[in-house]
Amino acid sequence: MALLKNPKILVASDLRLGEALFLGPEGWTPDCLAATVAHDDVEAAALEARGKSDVAANRVVDVYLTEVEIGPDGSPVPLHYREKMRIRGPSVRPDLGKQAWLGQSGDVK
Amino acid sequence: MTAHDPNQARRPNSPTTTYLYDNYDAAFVRERVSEFREQVRRRLAGATTEDEFRPFRLMNGLYLQLHAYMLRVAIPYGVLTARQMRRLAEIADKWDKGYGHFTTRQNLQFNWPKLADVPDILEALADVEMHAIQTSGNCIRNVTADHFAGVAADEHEDPRPTAEFLRQWSSLHPEFSFLPRKFKIAVSGADEDRAAIKVHDIGLRIVRGPDSEPGYQVVAGGGLGRSPFVGKLVREFLPREDLLAYLEAILRVYNRFGRRDNKYKARIKILVHETGLDQIKAEIESEFAAMDRSPFAHDAEEFARIASYFAPPPYETLPAHSATLEAAKKENRAFAAFAEVNISPHKVDGYAIVTVSLKPIGGIPGDATSAQMRALAEASEKFGFGELRVSHEQNIILPHVKKDDLHALWKMLEPAGLATANAGLLTDIISCPGLDYCSLATARSIPIAQAISRRFQDPERQRLIGKLGIKISGCINACGHHHVGAIGILGLEKKGRESYQITLGGDPSLSASIGELLGPGVSADQVADVIEHIVDFYLSERRGDERFIDTWRRLGHARFKDAVRREGEYGADI
Numbered sequence: 001m002a003l004l005k006n007p008k009i010l011v012a013s014d015l016r017l018g019e020a021l022f023l024g025p026e027g028w029t030p031d032c033l034a035a036t037v038a039h040d041d042v043e044a045a046a047l048e049a050r051g052k053s054d055v056a057a058n059r060v061v062d063v064y065l066t067e068v069e070i071g072p073d074g075s076p077v078p079l080h081y082r083e084k085m086r087i088r089g090p091s092v093r094p095d096l097g098k099q100a101w102l103g104q105s106g107d108v109k
Numbered sequence: 110m111t112a113h114d115p116n117q118a119r120r121p122n123s124p125t126t127t128y129l130y131d132n133y134d135a136a137f138v139r140e141r142v143s144e145f146r147e148q149v150r151r152r153l154a155g156a157t158t159e160d161e162f163r164p165f166r167l168m169n170g171l172y173l174q175l176h177a178y179m180l181r182v183a184i185p186y187g188v189l190t191a192r193q194m195r196r197l198a199e200i201a202d203k204w205d206k207g208y209g210h211f212t213t214r215q216n217l218q219f220n221w222p223k224l225a226d227v228p229d230i231l232e233a234l235a236d237v238e239m240h241a242i243q244t245s246g247n248c249i250r251n252v253t254a255d256h257f258a259g260v261a262a263d264e265h266e267d268p269r270p271t272a273e274f275l276r277q278w279s280s281l282h283p284e285f286s287f288l289p290r291k292f293k294i295a296v297s298g299a300d301e302d303r304a305a306i307k308v309h310d311i312g313l314r315i316v317r318g319p320d321s322e323p324g325y326q327v328v329a330g331g332g333l334g335r336s337p338f339v340g341k342l343v344r345e346f347l348p349r350e351d352l353l354a355y356l357e358a359i360l361r362v363y364n365r366f367g368r369r370d371n372k373y374k375a376r377i378k379i380l381v382h383e384t385g386l387d388q389i390k391a392e393i394e395s396e397f398a399a400m401d402r403s404p405f406a407h408d409a410e411e412f413a414r415i416a417s418y419f420a421p422p423p424y425e426t427l428p429a430h431s432a433t434l435e436a437a438k439k440e441n442r443a444f445a446a447f448a449e450v451n452i453s454p455h456k457v458d459g460y461a462i463v464t465v466s467l468k469p470i471g472g473i474p475g476d477a478t479s480a481q482m483r484a485l486a487e488a489s490e491k492f493g494f495g496e497l498r499v500s501h502e503q504n505i506i507l508p509h510v511k512k513d514d515l516h517a518l519w520k521m522l523e524p525a526g527l528a529t530a531n532a533g534l535l536t537d538i539i540s541c542p543g544l545d546y547c548s549l550a551t552a553r554s555i556p557i558a559q560a561i562s563r564r565f566q567d568p569e570r571q572r573l574i575g576k577l578g579i580k581i582s583g584c585i586n587a588c589g590h591h592h593v594g595a596i597g598i599l600g601l602e603k604k605g606r607e608s609y610q611i612t613l614g615g616d617p618s619l620s621a622s623i624g625e626l627l628g629p630g631v632s633a634d635q636v637a638d639v640i641e642h643i644v645d646f647y648l649s650e651r652r653g654d655e656r657f658i659d660t661w662r663r664l665g666h667a668r669f670k671d672a673v674r675r676e677g678e679y680g681a682d683i
Binding site for chain 2: 013015016017018019020055056057058061062079080081082085086089090091092093096097098
């Protein structure tokens with residue numbers, strides 16, 4: 001078991017909607033804050049295995065791990081601006097995407 | 110010999126100014142919808158995997174993007190009827206989020222469809238003779254054309270019949286449905302090239318031969334993306350009779366020799382570049398000479414059948430000068446600015462071509478709400494024979510407006526947010542969706558366009574600067590055509606941040622050129638500053654009405670580079 005340089009979460013797209021989903025303890029969720037965080041390679045491999053199985057079950061597509069940092073409240077926040085975009089929605093349309101209902105609008109740093 | 114029957118054209122269209130589906134066309138599109146409906150059903154039922162399904166959805170224009178699926182709808186050679194525009198608005202409201210995005214290839218993208226709804230959307234499109242076939246995948250894509258086709262004062266032949274002829278030839282072409290990469294064709298029939306034919310895989314320019322017979326100048330191997338090239342002239346004059354056979358020959362040479370080992374080297378531009386012009390011409394001519402050309406023999410009857418649909422509408426006989434227009438311009442300065450900037454010369458006296466800008470100050474280039482789509486449909490019915498065009502510059506064209514009606518049209522467009530007087534000016538920025546939507550993007554492009562637009566929002570300053578094309582892409586695939594922008598902007602990732610490279614000297618016209626890099630990338634909040642320095646330097650150096658591209662060519666790239674560098678040294682944050 002080796003600690004990861006940065007923790008990771010598993011991201012995918014919903015087969016039916018195409019919406020970005022995150023793997024949490026209760027299954028796939030549209031809310032990044034509820035994602036399960038892998039801190040070491042064993043945990044990351046477990047997330048990936050679950051993702052692979054859900055791809056095979058035609059629940060999600062385009063599954064991949066992405067690095068996060070852990071915020072002060074313990075929630076994961078993607079490190080890369082691409083995934084920051086995915087957890088909110090288009091920065092030019094704050095009325096659309098997850099930000100419209102999650103209240104996560106703000107600048108992508 | 111044709112499978113079509115003009116007597117079966119499915120709807121009345123008086124006047125007939127656009128292609129009409131007959132039973133053959135309608136059945137063709139309906140069959141595709143049914144086929145895709147079954148493919149979607151099987152996918153959702155788990156009978157097919159994503160790897161199996163992906164080629165099917167791409168062949169029907171359906172992508173998976175950052176936040177949702179995206180459906181790309183073809184607007185063949187940019188021609189739309191009011192009825193079709195209304196249907197796009199209905200789809201936006203019923204199955205999407207109330208808007209659509211007009212692209213740089215005369216397509217429209219819906220950004221939020223659900224997979225299960227897409228067959229119904231395609232059915233709704235088929236009802237109005239539209240589809241999404243070949244808007245994706247390694248096939249011959251939507252054939253594009255001059256958006257002023259049939260009405261431009263400088264046109265010698267309407268390119269729409271040729272474009273429709275090629276659309277029918279290329280649709281589900283069995284030999285060219287699995288090319289090494291995508292393949293784009295553009296057609297122009299005017300003195301000025303408004304279709305960017307030199308940066309397409311094949312560009313066709315309609316010309317007359319030695320005995321005034323119709324034909325084409327054929328350019329091949331142009332393209333943007335990772336490796337931009339200006340196309341090479343492969344045939345100075347191709348008689349119309351040989352059009353399909355010669356294009357078959359080009360595609361066959363490409364299909365045979367184009368690289369399939371590396372997708373970044375798979376476009377025909379790489380083949381032309383690596384093979385050399387003389388050799389590639391020899392290969393094409395050799396294939397053309399050796400092939401059985403009988404299946405591709407020109408069908409003059411079929412060409413005439415297609416051409417007959419693009420008849421001019423019943424124009425009135427009017428004087429070239431409109432006293433009504435001149436009076437309205439004197440009374441209303443905002444309208445006068447619109448009339449000065451957004452109106453182009455029409456081939457018929459008393460009429461004008463109107464460019465409706467989809468680039469409001471600080472807006473999203475190419476986006477139109479469903480309400481705006483309906484307003485445009487209504488405007489076209491009231492003032493333009495119910496016909497609209499979509500330009501690769503992401504604007505809408507009303508091609509047949511009486512000069513006497515221009516003020517009334519403007520009064521209708523203005524409250525809909527469609528009267529921005531900036532066609533061809535600096536804030537008429539071409540921009541791809543970038544990282545706000547696109548899964549391929551490496552940086553956002555829309556916010557950059559918005560920042561520049563706000564910086565240069567003063568209409569008088571814009572008119573002082575004159576025609577200046579800024580084009581922005583959010584990745585190296587160059588959907589925003591940045592390589593051929595007089596000022597091009599490319600968004601990339603640099604050390605985990607968005608970074609923007611700026612190029613100068615691009616030109617999409619017959620004098621096509623690829624822009625040259627100004628220097629290292631700058632951050633998003635620096636781009637508008639750099640553009641302002643470039644523009645200020647241009648204004649200080651230009652002679653008379655000299656266009657930006659001409660000043661840049663006269664002075665040379667180094668002068669501009671040096672000017673921007675010096676601004677940085679003097680304290681500008683660049």
